[in-house]
Amino acid sequence: MQAWLVEREDAATRVQFRVRRVLHRERSPYQTISVVELESMGRALVLDDAIQVTERDAFVYHEMLVHVPACAHPRPRRVLVVGGGDGGTLLELARHPEVERIDLVEIDRRVVEVSRRFLPWAEAAFSDPRLTLHYADGARFLERPPSRFDLILVDAPDPVGPGEALFGDAFYEAALRALQPGGMLVTQSGSIWFQSPLLAAINRRLARWFGRVHTYLASVPTYSIGPWSFTVGSSGPDPRAVDAARARRLATRYYTAEVHRAAFVLPRFVQQQLDEAIRATPRPLRAAGTRA
Amino acid sequence: MQAWLVEREDAATRVQFRVRRVLHRERSPYQTISVVELESMGRALVLDDAIQVTERDAFVYHEMLVHVPACAHPRPRRVLVVGGGDGGTLLELARHPEVERIDLVEIDRRVVEVSRRFLPWAEAAFSDPRLTLHYADGARFLERPPSRFDLILVDAPDPVGPGEALFGDAFYEAALRALQPGGMLVTQSGSIWFQSPLLAAINRRLARWFGRVHTYLASVPTYSIGPWSFTVGSSGPDPRAVDAARARRLATRYYTAEVHRAAFVLPRFVQQQLDEAIRATPRPLRAAGTRA
Known part of the structure; x- marks a missing residue:
């Protein structure tokens, strides 16, 4: 059988x-x-x-989730990972010596424990001395964050079940409050072919709080038969710009400074969908880089 | 059921x-x-x-097969399509007023007849007054071409069965002979995850005859769960350069001048595989733009 x-x-x-x-x-x-x-x-x-x-294609997703915002931010020192219990995001963060402190908040302790036992990279990734691990609900955690962050990486499953709150308006508002001035949030935002309403909704919601919202793409074969999307909300720098010198120093298999720039170039039909979604949104309730 | x-x-x-x-x-x-x-x-x-x-995703493949070489060539007047019996490539060629004559050589008359009956775009595509249709084996046809071409578009199925000869060394040599000086050939070259030996072999074979060989990518959901590749052999212009004014005039759903440039940026692991394949190849047997 x-x-x-x-x-x-x-x-x-x-x-x-x-x-x-x-x-x-x-x-x-x-x-x-x-x-x-x-x-x-x-x-x-x-x-x-x-x-x-x-094992075979995780590097595409984790490199693109981490290195794009990390090489667009001028000096990412404090990073929050929401989700990410498989350790792949931590593995890529380890390549950035500028990062001084990482908080990872995962709701399910067993995901971390099982990953450390079975995924070849996870034990080393979770041994990072800069890491503080929190077993908690990501949305609740953000209501009283232990500090402010330069980057928030939302390494969440699809917005069904326990992951749903990590894609909502309240979460993005709390995230903006938990960011340093000039900070950025990045989230996976689904398949451009099979989840385009989700992708448009994420763009719309982020545009209510962040001055710059941009989507970028990478194909992760085990996620979808079409390209996978990631969306950045930035309260400062343009996420499409890359610090090429820092990018060049990274030992990667997928990401390069050229890949960074090219990933933001969207097929016309996708760009049109997102332009429309953002046009329909009241411009930022809070101006870029400021907060109440 | x-x-x-x-x-x-x-x-x-x-x-x-x-x-x-x-x-x-x-x-x-x-x-x-x-x-x-x-x-x-x-x-x-x-x-x-x-x-x-x-119907849903053919435009990705056909736009990228046609518009990339057509907007990289300074003046594509004569075009040969090898395969392409479904008419999608003709549909995109129709958007280029510079093209004066199109020859399409399809081995299987029934593919054209069935496509014209069932695919919504095909009847119009095959009614293009610039088109001459040949029912013949593409490899044999190239041995005695009716003229020389600015572009040869190899719109072939996978290299098994009747399509196999369209990926071989002899075919690429004949293609170079059938091109005008500065002419280009483009071929689909398979999935980067599941056909990487084929992609490397096509790069190697083209590099024996063409001065410039470059691979570009687009995700076609019904072809593969990862990106699909296309490879250009050019005897003249750099296929990565795009005539942005001509690109802007095209009514497209996927292709733009920016998509053109970004499509040539490859993930590092793919770029390394192809660099290796080409390094292992004796440099062009015939210098770019010349022929015996």
Whole structure:
């Protein structure tokens, strides 16, 4: 008998990966956590049947989530990661010597524990001496943050179940309050083909609070059959501009300064959708770089 | 009962699209030709179980195959399309008033006839008064071309079965001979994740004959779960440079001058694979722009 892991794009479109073996499966208070070995993609962490990371292509997602804002911000010293229990985002943050302190807030302690046991990069990533780990709800955590941040990286699953609050208007308002002047928030924002209403909504919501909102793309094969999107809200610098000298010093497999700039160039039909979404939004309730 | 169309990336990775209905199915002398209606992607032309085009995402592939070389060449007057029986490439060529004559060589007359009947754009595309249609083997046709071309667009299926000869060394040599000085050839060159040996081989083979070889990317959801690649061999102009004024006049949904430039920026791991492939190749046997 052959087992296949099924990822659904929509009711009529799905991707299947053949499973060599199941390494772990448990039910945490929040979700079902599995680790499987996929024949074509290596080890994969799966939450409630949705692939979070695989050994083969995780670097695309984590490099693009981290290095784009980190090389656009002039001096990212304090970073908050919301979610990110698989450790991949921490692994990429470790390449930035400017970062002095990292707070990571993950709702499900078991995701961290399972990742440290089964994902090859996770044990080292969670041993970063700059890291403070919080097991808490990300949205609640942001109501009373321990400090202000230069970057907030929202490394969240899809906006269903426990992840839903991390895509809402209240969350973005709280995030802006928790940022230093000139700070930036980046969030994954879904597939351009199968989640375009979500992508437009994220642009609209961020544009209510942030002076600059820009979407960029990278294809992560195990997330979607089309490009995956990330969206930055910045209260200061233009996220499309890159500190090329810092970018060049990074040991990466996907990201370069040229990839940074090119990732913000959107297909015309996507650019038009987002221009429309943002045009329909009242301009920032709080001007860029200021807060109440 | 539900029917699903299955696309295989490799033996352990596949994509499935739910079929609403089958509109046509026949066995031609060359292949099985089907037209189906997919719930999520609209009408699709399927040859030997591989999706060639769908209503929803064909524009990505055809715009990028046509407009990149056409806006990089200073004055594309004569164009040869090898394959392209679904008419999508012709549809995009119709947007270039500089093009005076188009030859299209398709091995399978039934692909053209079925496309004209079932694909909404095809009847108009094949009615272009500049078009001369040849039902012949593309590789043989190039041995005695009716004229010399500014652009050769290889709109071929995967290099298995009837398409195999369109990816070989002899084909690229004949293509160079059939090009005007400064002419360019572009070919689809497969998935960067699942066909990287093919992509490297195409770069290597083209580099034997063409002074400039460059790969560019676009994600076509029904082709692969990762980005799709296209590779240009140029005997003259740099294909990464774009005539922005001509690009701006095109009514497109995907392509813009900015998309043109950004598409040539490759992820570092892909760029490294191709640099290696080309370094291992003896530099052009015939200097750029010259021929025996």
